[in-house]
Amino acid sequence: ETGVTQTPRHLVMGMTNKKSLKCEQHLGHNAMYWYKQSAKKPLELMFVYSLEERVENNSVPSRFSPECPNSSHLFLHLHTLQPEDSALYLCASSPNSGTVWGGYTFGSGTRLTVV
């Protein structure tokens, strides 16, 4: 157990479905992140939340909608996805969103397949 828990671990959804990914951390960290990991590509930063406020949004399509109701929870709401959105979605946390001396703590990810 890494301290960052993601659910579900696997998700198959149709292009017209709406689903949500959940991330939870009880490390006392103030920053949380969503990353997308596709085969043969570097991790892509999607969203950054610091103290529940979104501080970065890397030109992510509007079919991905993040939500951070408190410093321990982060959601990624999905709707009208495309097959190319199939990937491993990773949640991470860190003590703050600036210099991250000890690196991120990642969850195990949600493997998303869009059919």
Add this chain to the structure above:
Amino acid sequence: EDQVTQSPEALRLQEGESSSLNCSYTVSGLRGLFWYRQDPGKGPEFLFTLYSAGEEKEKERLKATLTKKESFLHITAPKPEDSATYLCAVQAVGGNQFYFGTGTSLTVIP
């Protein structure tokens, strides 16, 4: 443009056969370079942070070194349990974003 390149893409070693993984980077100013290990079906696990050229960090059979242009992850006498994908990431001065490489997939054969 800030970027990170890792080589080789894949590496197969016999148990006990030492080798090195490379991470070359171009950033306007380096705030930190990070190494992670990722096992199949899991998220990356933090290994080391290096901040300045000449710095070295060690953990069990792993040793990370840093120069002004690249970092090496040296694996001494690897064991099958060292098999994983090793990711490198850099954080630039003045920015919060991390730039990740595509990783090196290491397989250690008994």
